[in-house]
Amino acid sequence: MITSSPAVSDQQRQRLGLGLAAVVLPLASALVIGVSAPWQVRFPVVAMTALFGPMMPALRLHVRLSLEQCLVYGLGANVALEMVLGLALVLFHGWIPTAAFLCVLIITFAIGARLVYDAVIGSER
Amino acid sequence: MSLYRSKGRHSEGATTLQQGAGEAPEDVEAHAAVSPAPRQSSVRPEGWTLTALAGLVLPLVALALGIYSLTTARQSAVGPYGLIQALPADYFLALAILGASFIMTWTSSRRWRLPFALSAAALVVLLDGAPGLIESEPRFESAWLTAGFTDYIAKTGHVLPLLDARFSWPSFFTGVAIVARAGGLPSAILLLRWWLVFINLMCLPPLYLIAKQILRDEKKAALAVFLFPIANWVGQDYYSPQSVAFFLYLVVVAIVIGPFGLERKVLLPPALARLRRRESAAESPPPTAAQSPHPAFSYSDIVTLLGVLLLLCAAIVTGHQLSPFFTVATLAVLAFVGRTRLVAWPGIMLLLTLGWVCYATISYWSGHFSTIFGAIGGVGSNVSEDLRLHGGTAAHHHVDDVRLAMAGVVLLLAIAGFFMARNANIDRRSGLVLTLTPLVVITGQPYGGEAGLRAFLFTLPGALCLMAFALTRAARATRVVVTGLVIAAMMLGFLVARWGNELSEQVLPAEITGMTYLYNHATPGAKIMAIDPQVSWEFEDVGRFTYTAYYIDIYGFGFPRGGSVPALADSRGGYLVVTRSQLVFAEQNYGVAAGWGTSIERRLIQSGHFKLMYKNADTSVYRYVIHSGT
Numbered sequence: 002m003i004t005s006s007p008a009v010s011d012q013q014r015q016r017l018g019l020g021l022a023a024v025v026l027p028l029a030s031a032l033v034i035g036v037s038a039p040w041q042v043r044f045p046v047v048a049m050t051a052l053f054g055p056m057m058p059a060l061r062l063h064v065r066l067s068l069e070q071c072l073v074y075g076l077g078a079n080v081a082l083e084m085v086l087g088l089a090l091v092l093f094h095g096w097i098p099t100a101a102f103l104c105v106l107i108i109t110f111a112i113g114a115r116l117v118y119d120a121v122i123g124s125e126r
Numbered sequence: 127m128s129l130y131r132s133k134g135r136h137s138e139g140a141t142t143l144q145q146g147a148g149e150a151p152e153d154v155e156a157h158a159a160v161s162p163a164p165r166q167s168s169v170r171p172e173g174w175t176l177t178a179l180a181g182l183v184l185p186l187v188a189l190a191l192g193i194y195s196l197t198t199a200r201q202s203a204v205g206p207y208g209l210i211q212a213l214p215a216d217y218f219l220a221l222a223i224l225g226a227s228f229i230m231t232w233t234s235s236r237r238w239r240l241p242f243a244l245s246a247a248a249l250v251v252l253l254d255g256a257p258g259l260i261e262s263e264p265r266f267e268s269a270w271l272t273a274g275f276t277d278y279i280a281k282t283g284h285v286l287p288l289l290d291a292r293f294s295w296p297s298f299f300t301g302v303a304i305v306a307r308a309g310g311l312p313s314a315i316l317l318l319r320w321w322l323v324f325i326n327l328m329c330l331p332p333l334y335l336i337a338k339q340i341l342r343d344e345k346k347a348a349l350a351v352f353l354f355p356i357a358n359w360v361g362q363d364y365y366s367p368q369s370v371a372f373f374l375y376l377v378v379v380a381i382v383i384g385p386f387g388l389e390r391k392v393l394l395p396p397a398l399a400r401l402r403r404r405e406s407a408a409e410s411p412p413p414t415a416a417q418s419p420h421p422a423f424s425y426s427d428i429v430t431l432l433g434v435l436l437l438l439c440a441a442i443v444t445g446h447q448l449s450p451f452f453t454v455a456t457l458a459v460l461a462f463v464g465r466t467r468l469v470a471w472p473g474i475m476l477l478l479t480l481g482w483v484c485y486a487t488i489s490y491w492s493g494h495f496s497t498i499f500g501a502i503g504g505v506g507s508n509v510s511e512d513l514r515l516h517g518g519t520a521a522h523h524h525v526d527d528v529r530l531a532m533a534g535v536v537l538l539l540a541i542a543g544f545f546m547a548r549n550a551n552i553d554r555r556s557g558l559v560l561t562l563t564p565l566v567v568i569t570g571q572p573y574g575g576e577a578g579l580r581a582f583l584f585t586l587p588g589a590l591c592l593m594a595f596a597l598t599r600a601a602r603a604t605r606v607v608v609t610g611l612v613i614a615a616m617m618l619g620f621l622v623a624r625w626g627n628e629l630s631e632q633v634l635p636a637e638i639t640g641m642t643y644l645y646n647h648a649t650p651g652a653k654i655m656a657i658d659p660q661v662s663w664e665f666e667d668v669g670r671f672t673y674t675a676y677y678i679d680i681y682g683f684g685f686p687r688g689g690s691v692p693a694l695a696d697s698r699g700g701y702l703v704v705t706r707s708q709l710v711f712a713e714q715n716y717g718v719a720a721g722w723g724t725s726i727e728r729r730l731i732q733s734g735h736f737k738l739m740y741k742n743a744d745t746s747v748y749r750y751v752i753h754s755g756t
Contacts, residue, residue, distance in 0.1 A: 034308060044309030051305045056434065064427045070384065073331045077377030078434045080301065080328075080370060081441035087279075087300025088444055096283020102308035 015068050016061060017120035023058040023113025026050040027106035034099065047102070052079055054109030058116050177234050181241030184227030189248040192220030196252075196259035204260075204632060206521035206714075209625035210618075212260060217252070224248055225613050228352055232345060233606050242348040246330055250355045253620060254322040254363070263633040264318030267662040267707070269365040270633065272299075273314035278668040279303045280314070286669050287487070294487035297444040298367035314365070315665060321365040325373060326355055332376035333587055336560075339383050340553045340591040349609070350594035356616040357536050357590060359529060359623035360583040362576075371449035372583060374442050375456075379587065381435055382457060382466045383556055385423070389465070435471070443478045444486070448567070448577070450479040452584045456563045465556045522714040525626030532619045533582050535612075536589050537561070543592030546599050554595075560588025630711035633662045637705045640745025641665070644701060647739075652699035653750075657726065660711035661703060672696075700750035702736060707744075 030050040033043040057075030060066060066074065086105070090096050195216035203212035228245040231238055257265045264270070275292060279285060280303035285293040293299075306314055330351055337347035363369045423431075443450045458472035518526075540561050547554040564584030567577055597609045641663050644654070648671060654663065655674040664673060674694070694700025709723035727746060730736040736748035 030308075034310075037310070040310040040312060044306070044311045047309035048305055051308075060430070060434070064430050065423060066385070069331070070335065073335055074377060074381060074431075074434055076328070077332065077374055078437055081374060081437045083304055084297035084301030084370075084441040084445055085437060087302075087304040088297040090304070091279065091283055091285060091296065091300050094283070098280070098283075098304040098307035102304055 013120045016116045019058045019061050019071075020113045020116025020118075020120055023054050023109050024117060025113075026053055027110040027113070030106055031103065034103070050106065050109065051083055051102070052076060054079065055105060055112050056082060058109065058112045062112055062116055062119075175236075177230060178236070178238055178241070181227060181231040181234075181238055182244065184223055184230075185241065185244040185248040188220045188224035188227065189251060191223070192217055192248075192252040193255075193259065195220060196256055199260045201261050201632070204628050206519065206629060207525065207622060207626055208628035209256060209260065210621040213256070213621065217256075220252060221249075221617050222614070224252065225610065225617065229606060229610050229613070232349060232352075232609075233602070239344075242352070243330075246348075246352050246355070247327060249352065250326045250330070251323055253355050253617075253624070254326050255320070257625065257628065257632070258319040258322070261632050262635045263638055264315065265628070265632050266318075266364045267631075267633065267660055269318045269321070270315065270662040270665040272364075272366050273318055274665040274668045275299050276302050276306065276314035277666065280307050289669060291447070291487075292367065295367060295444060295446055295482075297441055298370050298446065301370075301441075301445075313666075318365045321369070322363050325363050325369045326358070328373050329376055330354065332373070332380045333590075335380040335384060336376065336587050337591050337594070339380070339387065340557050340560075340588070341595060342552055346552075346594050346598055347591075349597065350590040353590045353594060353613070353616070354586060356613065356620045357532065357586055358583065359532055359620050360579045361624060362580060362583055367446040368449060368580065371442050371446040374438050374445075375449060375453050375584065376587060378435065378438050378442070378453060379456065379460075379560065381431065381438075382460060382468055382471070383553075385431055386467050387465065388467045389553065435468075436474075439475045439478055443475070443482050448580055450475065452564050452567060452580070454479060455566060456560060456584070459559045459563045460556065463555055463559060465553070465559065518715050518717050519713060522627070525622055528619050528626065529623040532616065532623050535616070535619075536593055537585070539596045539612075540585075540589035540592040543594070543596030543599075547592070547595055550595070552591075552595055554592065557588045557592045557595075561585045561592065562588075627714060630660050630707050630714055632707070634706060634744045636742045636744035637662055637707060638665075640705065640740060640742055640747055641703065643740050644703065644747050645671075648701055649698045651696075652701060653694050653696045654701045654703060655694055656703050656705075656708055658708050658712050660707045661705055662707070663703070694750040696750075700752075701739070702730070702748040702750065704730075704746045704748070705744055 026046075027050060030047050032038075033046050037043075053075075056078035057072055060071040060075050060078075061068075064071075082105070086101055087098070090098065090101055195214045199212045199214055199217070201212065205211035224245060227241070228249075231241040231245065272292075275290070275296075276299045279296065279299045285296045285299075287293045302314060302317070305311075306317075311317070333354055334347055334351045337350035338344060341347050341350065362372065439450075439453070442453055454472050454476045457466070457468070457475065460466045461469040461472055540557070544554050544558050544561075547557075562585070564581045567581050567584075597612060598605060600608055645666060648654070650670050651672065653672045653674055656663070694702065704723065704727060706723075709726075712718050712722065713720060730748055731738065735751055737751050738746060739749045740747040
């Protein structure tokens with residue numbers, strides 16, 4: 002239930018939007034990976050998910066930043082996360098990129114679900 | 127840190143952590159009195175007026191017209207001045223429409239974010255997407271090599287630090303490799319064509335946050351962002367680690383002067399300033415909670431943001447050689463002049479950088495100590511090498527002149543903006559720091575003649591903010607004319623400065639065909655050499671062949687007496703690749719006579735050491751013949 006206060010409802014709308022995206026994108030990515038879709042379909046979905054999550058929704062979950070700050074910092078953090086994650090896999094000789102990416106998807110999905118839950122029940126942090 | 131309040135000088139939601147421990151309250155501007163909240167540029171409510179509609183439609187019209195015109199352009203028309211010679215008239219019309227629509231929206235009294243965003247995005251697509259639409263193959267030989275490195279890691283999960291220094295800073299490759307593998311991408315080569323557009327679009331949002339933080343006005347910030355694509359002629363935005371490192375740098379700066387921003391009046395460190403200004407403490411007390419429109423941060427917020435910052439810095443440090451030093455220097459000076467609370471962060475990042483260099487890159491620097499540190503202090507030679515003040519064709523010199531002029535205009539207007547902002551409500555000190563600090567790097571290392579280019583790129587965030595401020599100081603009519611003229615001139619300048627060397631930087635289909643033939647027929651382990659660096663190779667099967675670290679010296683081509691040619695003598699085979707791009711590159715950069723390539727190839731065959739193995743329109747592959755006693 003979205004409350005009637007403009008500021009609160011705006012916050013909740015943003016949470017809901019980000020949360021839904023954070024739920025849908027990992028599911029879509031998991032689907033295209035699971036069915037081994039052609040790269041022309043699979044890569045754009047996966048790349049979009051990698052750029053979006055999990056940091057964009059995570060920053061919206063706890064930190065009191067504006068939406069644009071969440072998006073920009075989250076975008077940078079997601080790029081950095083993929084880089085550092087890949088580096089860790091290489092350094093520790095455990096190159097399992099798809100499995101690692103699936104873990105990222107699960108985290109993104111979980112954060113998204115939490116955001117949607119928060120937005121729907123109207124709890125403000 | 128005490129975190130009781132955020133400052134009102136920030137734009138909506140641009141929250142700031144309040145004074146750090148030990149921070150003298152007198153050093154911090156009482157924002158309520160001195161730094162009012164950023165102007166929202168419009169007080170009137172938004173509405174669907176004709177101007178608004180035009181602001182939305184015109185960028186899309188310009189984009190459609192521009193893309194259509196680019197699809198009709200011929201690659202064969204690329205000439206000594208580069209891509210601009212191949213661009214149809216419609217393309218310039220599209221740019222004019224785009225510039226006009228931006229100016230129209232920008233001068234409107236209303237505030238529309240979407241038209242600004244559309245204009246800037248369309249500009250990036252038209253300017254940076256032009257080669258992708260005109261040329262048959264993705265441009266620039268270094269991008270092909272970088273794609274080869276990415277594919278190698280994606281397939282094997284290993285790096286080859288002894289093969290190339292870039293493997294010692296591999297996080298860019300590993301990051302792309304993860305997404306490429308998960309996304310089923312057959313080869314990173316498929317990313318090259320549109321990478322320029324992608325990475326420039328990515329840079330716009332953090333740049334907007336920085337500009338809004340410095341200029342405290344959304345429209346001025348929008349102008350700074352719109353200027354970025356046309357001022358960024360540097361050419362470091364191809365598929366490469368540095369392109370992503372620059373984006374990450376922008377995000378780091380946005381965080382450091384954003385949520386962790388500070389506005390200390392005095393230049394002195396807090397402890398010294400406190401001694402001098404003790405008596406003024408009571409005059410400017412810190413703002414109270416009731417004065418701030420922004421929410422305060424909790425400790426978990428701070429920890430989260432610091433975690434994000436650490437992640438960003440770790441990616442920069444492990445992804446590129448030079449970018450960490452730009453970042454450390456900028457953060458250190460920002461901290462010194464009182465523009466961020468994170469006074470220890472430059473030290474942390476420096477430790478990260480040195481730690482990575484000592485731990486993971488020893489295989490690189492242990493053999494290149496004099497190369498890395500030998501040039502420190504050689505300002506004149508470094509600048510000269512960076513600007514490539516030697517040899518070349520007249521057209522090439524003209525392109526260089528346009529580049530210098532573009533850089534000069536940006537920096538001069540930035541300096542003018544700094545002085546004009548003396549009593550204005552902008553953070554000109556941060557702008558100046560972001561502009562000048564990267565230039566210091568030129569004194570340290572020529573970086574293969576590219577440190578100057580990189581330094582100019584890193585000056586852009588600050589310089590464009592100050593430049594945008596300078597352009598908005600005149601009266602309205604003058605402002606519109608001057609800004610329009612500057613944008614128009616810089617658009618034309620960009621097309622020459624950015625794509626002026628396209629004749630050698632384009633990659634021709636026959637060159638890729640020739641290299642692919644060589645890869646299919648050469649014995650693994652064979653040595654491959656080119657006559658100069660402008661060659662697209664190593665884009666597949668990295669590590670399967672040995673690429674010589676040097677090229678045939680085109681100045682003193684004393685073949686067959688010596689030089690680097692004997693290095694090709696190898697039982698597994700030695701090959702020399704001559705491509706059209708290499709020949710044009712030598713003509714453009716070193717001023718060798720036109721037709722030099724024909725002469726070289728004739729001499730190669732006459733020497734008896736080289737046998738033509740493959741030839742097409744743009745590539746010749748020679749096999750080195752070992753004679754007894756050679």
